[in-house]
Amino acid sequence: MDSNLDQYAVGWGTLALINANLAQLKGRSGLWWFVGSLIGGPVVTFFLALADPVRTESSGEG
Known part of the structure; x- marks a missing residue:
């Protein structure tokens, strides 16, 4: 039983x-996201997979 719990x-x-790397x-x-994944597991993975990347304004323009 312990072996299954460990796995x-x-x-x-x-x-x-x-998930933290993603x-x-x-x-x-x-x-x-790491902390959220420890709590929510695969559900958090699903939402992270659907999330769009954060867009940042480029400071090189202008």
């Missing part, structure tokens, strides 16, 4: 790390 926890933590690639806070 579940490792998988959940791995998913949270992947959030950073989209210009979002990796830390908050």
Whole structure:
């Protein structure tokens, strides 16, 4: 029984790390998405996958 729980926890933590990386690639806070993923797991992954990247205004114009 402990082995199954350990595998579940490792998988959940791995998913949270992947979500944090994906959030950073989209210009979002990796830390908050990591914490959210620890709480919400695959549901948070779904919303992160649908989220658009953050758009920043380029300072080179003008």
